[in-house]
Amino acid sequence: MNIFLGRLAIFAAIFLSWQFASGPLVDPFFVSSPLEIGRRFIELVASGRLFAHGWITVVETLVGFFFGALAGITVGLILGRNALLAKLLDPILTSIYSLPKVALAPLFIMWFGIGIEMKIILTATIVFFLVFLNTYSGVRAVEREQLEILRLMGAKEHHLITKVVLPSAIQWVFTGLKLSVPYALIGAIVGEIMAANRGLGYLLQDAAGQLDTAGVFAALIAIITLALLLQAAVRALETYLMPWKKEQDEREMSV
């Protein structure tokens, strides 16, 4: 509770000094002011533009996130269980991984146009690598003895995957997923900034084009809100899927 009050105080201090500095100290043209931004934000909500554009970004992010994560988990699992294949594909994967995925955006625009598909694919590509690499490490980190003990119980590969590999890699998968949320938004927003007439990225770009600083900040707030909501959703899913983790965290630590 004290933490909450402390945070509230910090926020209040920032917004108050912003509000009072805007005008006497700094040109409002550049920094706008919290009140002005709030007004623009309410305007955006009231006119329905925020939700119309926000919805597009949400769809792009979620669909891209879903397919990127699904592909990342699948490929991570397959390569994690198949050392030879992993070795064979390593140079290709490493070179694509080292490429900033945003640099692929122009190519994707040429291939898929400026519609929603291009943003989804860009988002999925970014998410794929983060989830893939984490899943792969997670699968490789599974204890070998654990697997042998199950083999002695007569386990086949599918038993090993469902009973040991997946649950033990899931913590790593979630690290990848949580890491991916802001990057998934990069895919969607950058895609929209580069080429679109819809979405929060477009709203942002449009406001900047009209030199509407308050509008830019209002769009940024919308993006932050979206990111926080996504992050919370991934956390909730994690707690739901890993009940044992909660028990472990609650245990008293001793060395």
Place this chain on the structure above:
Amino acid sequence: MNSPHIAIQSRSSPISATATAPTVVSFRDVSKSFTVKGVAKQASHSINVDIQQGQLVTIIGPSGCGKSTLLNMVAGLFCPTTGEVLYRGEAVHGVNGRTGYMTQSDHLLPWRDVAGNIAVPLEIQGVPKAKREARIRELLTLVGLDGHEKAYPSQLSGGMRKRAALARLLAYDPETLLMDEPFAALDAQLRIRMQTELFKLSRQLKKTVLFVTHDLDEAVALGDRCLVFSGRPGTIVRDVPIPLGDDRNIIQLRKNPRYHQLCGDLWEIITPDHDA
């Protein structure tokens, strides 16, 4: 060769009824080498031993002498470099599903509660849910874990984790139990309790047990027979019968002069230079 060895061999009392039981595991001139950085290192050699059904055989010897390797070869996790490991007369190839393994670390799945962990082998065997639950209840009672079925491994004490691992091991009813210092990490009282229960269970369920330990007292208290390994490259230097009977009380053994005599004899075998 000095006197203690002869003393042991001359005391050739039969090892209860199991001495005439069929052979389950045979090692025929087995050796095992591992390649470390391109250099082959021999871990064990010339291992020849027959283990009869229902025997509890303890295995002692210095670290790195190939005791665990022996268990791994019975389980089919390692192949012998030379020689043959026979299980019921047939060479072991690949994973030997008639054995169950328990190591010092219990390898419970942290994401499953106790009941869930015991269920793993039953799920693999495709036992239907109702039957599975009945069997789990039975096993929980057998190992004394009633009321803890919903606890996660991280919430259990070391002894309870061992019990859970033992219940899981017994769930799929392997014919032979391979135990690699399973109780090493437990405190003394708990270790004796687990020993008592293991001994009782092995008799009750008529299991063949190969039990690796560092603890000489444990080797004598539990064993019908004790195999003594030499240092690396290891081989079996003594096969010591332990005629303490099927109805031994492991706690009361501490007051049994026969037990102390056997422990003393074993000490002399593993430290042959002691009177030099």
